[in-house]
Amino acid sequence: MATLTEFTCKVQVSGSRKPSGPIALTLDQHEMVLHDKSLLRVPYCSIYGYEAPNQQGQDENSLTVVIHTITWTSADLSSVSGTKKATHRILFNNQSDLERFMDEAKKYDAFPKPRRILLVVNPNGGIGKAKHICDTVVKPMLEKSGLIIKEQHTEYARHAVDIAHNLDLDSVDDLVVVSGDGVLHEIVNGLLSRPDWDRARKLPVGIIPAGSANAIATSFGTRNPYVATLSAIRGRTIKMDIYSLSQLNRPRKYALLLFSWGMMADSDIESDNYRWLGAFRFEIAGFIRMFRLRRYAGKVYVLPPTRREEIDSTASASPTLATPPDSPSHNPTTTGSASTTEVGPESRYRSLLEKVDEEPPRPWKLLRNMPYYTMLLLLNVPAAGENIFFTNTIRINDGVMRLFYSCETQFRKIFLPFVLDLANGKLLQHGLLRDIECGGVLVVPGVEGKPSDESTHEVVNPELVTSPWAKTRSVYTKPGIFDIDGEVMPTTRTLIEVLPSFMDLVVPEWYSHEQDKGAQAEAARERTQLLGKAATIIPSSSKGSAIGLAVLGVVLLYVTYSLVF
């Protein structure tokens, strides 16, 4: 049984006019409990700051500890509006009780550990809401956290790559972005493009969602910016697999969310035209693309997975430096074909990019019975957007890639599943997408092209797109888009490898994957403690349907408009 340390104190909770009479306060490993008329539980994982008196004395102020917490009003811990802040003023009888309380609280890690956080804010993220979230939610909480905060705003597109590439790693302990997923993607690419990438990858990174897709935050239950800020302050991290994407004669890229081609990639990138719609831009663009579905020819090879159970940082990936630390670094803002100096973890299968006339050797396998692809998606996290929750069976640190793909073209089969089940994790139950686990993927598109200039494409295998067979099946003769984490990369032979448990991502203390049995029990306890009852961080099915039906309405309007005009 857990040992309890007991004190006598008076307490005043925000909202109450005066302090309680003398009551007992107990501390254990996980929470403090104020034994007022009704028990008031304060789980440590809800504490984002505290103020202890900085000088000794016998007056009220010098015997009072103030504790700042987040409390939940909804059973969904990720609910965007289901939280409020609370302050507990705890008045001790004497100096020695106060000191004993502080010692005990620190022993149990009740308060956030002192750290230095670099906050990177994209004032343009989403529909410009990042600055507002930063000023009204993030900064007021950080000011009470006792942590040392440095703030930097991005001033131009891809500035975050440069910030991460040039960062003095000795000056920060964590890097947290207030932005969409795009800026976190840039931070990861900036860190991994450094000559000292193997040190840089160990810098914990976090996100306070202020973009449009917010897939990372949706995946880990931190869509609520108060919850995301609380998580950043408390600083618990989890290991995360990263995708490494190689193309011949181009700098390597890294993805933490996804790689896609076909319907999802087209709609993701095309949705940029509807930025003003916020998170709905993806659904609207997606449904429009569904009406005008494209069939992309190409060959996809997969490597069977090597499953790795939870890997700690020392064992992870055993990466070897491709270049010594003092070799010339590449310019992270440069794109195009000039880079030949490889920086970053070794690519084991890079030779597959060069041997264009040869089939990849065993154990690589061609995906068969795929005359063309309408959708191909490698997903690293459960959600691809705020309203696009694929499945909670994706584990983010098992070293295994989940590949979803389809050649389905019948609109009636695609439409309803996407409308009704895109946001609730049930989309896969329709059998619409094939779903396999793999350790690597080689995508050879039938037509190659630069993202910005589709007309300069080159047919890799003319049979795939120009034969009578292809013509009768309306195979698209343009390259389409390769999308990594919402960014375009050239549509060309691409090797995607997984770097297992490669980076540390800041997550809430109650996050765990359903297959991580040990962590699951601990996280369930944290969740129950937060609300005094079972709680969830997974989107509810009703929400999925409501969003789907709203989108259905908009799409029907669009179709009617297209038919009439």
Ligand SMILES: Nc1ncnc2c1ncn2[C@@H]1O[C@H](COP(=O)(O)OP(=O)(O)OP(=O)(O)O)[C@@H](O)[C@H]1O
């Ligand atoms: N000051 C700036 N001016 C112009 N573009 C910027 C600036 N700062 C960042 N960007 C660019 O804005 C893009 C989008 O940023 P971000 O990911 O924060 O928002 P989002 O795209 O709306 O969200 P999500 O990625 O979740 O969809 C990034 O590609 C980034 O390079």
